[in-house]
Amino acid sequence: MDTIARRGLMLVLSSPSGAGKTTIARRLLDEDDAITLSVSHTTRKKRKGETDGKDYHFVDRDNFAQMRDRGAFLEWAVVFDNYYGTTRAPVEQALREGRDVLFDVDWQGATALRETAKDDVVSVFVLPPSADALEERLKTRAEDSNEIVSRRMRGASNEIQHWDEYDYVVVNFDLDRSVEAVRAILAAERLRRARLTGLEAFVQNLLATL
Template sequence: MQGGIARRGLMLVLSSPSGAGKTTIARALLEAETGIESSISHTTRKKRKGEKEGKDYHFVDQDEFARMRDRGAFLEWAEVFDNYYGTPRAPVERALKEGRDVMFDVDWQGAKSLRRAAPDDVVSVFILPPSAADLEQRLNVRAEDPPDVVRTRMRGASNEIRHWQEYDYVIVNHDLERSVAAVRAILIAERLRRARLTGLKDFVQNLLAAL
């Protein structure tokens, strides 16, 4: 609901090269905003320290992932660094119909597939690091990956960044607090888009009838 007016939910898509801050921004947004939830992807990659099944990802093997993909259970799926990631279709479609927003932490391939699957529902935001040196430092400080993986992610960052023009909004993550505020502003504005306010026509008609 938006001011008592029924609305359709939206799909807020966040992308960035690994280490630019999108996951941190996403978590902060979930804490600050109501009415939005995170899409929990299925993945074939190994669970990292601190991650929980069903909260961070649904961890599956490649055979299970392939079965789900083949029966159309994913809105989108992609291969990233030799692992597969997929967005489950049913919970997203249910949330949008009920007026709840869903946030996606995906790469450019996933964003492209989501736009293709639901062009009217997607709002896409690309997050850039302040510099290449800052990106490398963040990856090293994170200390979740060995040096060879960090080097691979740095090489992959170039390809990811080349797709920035495909997004509705672009944020340079100089400061986390300001970046979160920017994403919140985008969300607030997009929730007010006339086409998403499914109850607006009846609201206006009732308003006019009372005048």
């Protein structure tokens, strides 16, 4: 056996809408078998191309409220009049088994996750290279109307103001470089001594054989 047992981590990615966090997240998931996506519950309508259970668990407000009231969520938040929440049980199981979980959430979700699982959270904020680039990206998303684009641009200022609450910040000048930066963060955090639950036994065994 050439690995040391470790506790999984929660990699939290946040950014204003359109800055690239979802694209970065998808690249990480495609390239790294050791991390899985936390599939949130949401009350928003399903977009073209999305799959229930893969992109989100789409539920109505009554079902969401019932889950919230019985403590099923690690965190939940309201974003653009829709509810989003992260279910607790599958995340806690993954961490115990040494698997990493990726979260694509806004600053509210990141704050709630830090409050409930601080030692497990590694947070990364993704900034756009400019306001113009952010607006152009939003306009190219066919599912968003001009009204929604304007609303998201107004919301970007509030989101960006929370950048300094995160462990790491990546400015998305170039997608490939941004993905590599987040991969480097993930690689380093996996080696953090406190997460290597099997390290003490390994070292004791090593010393005993010297």
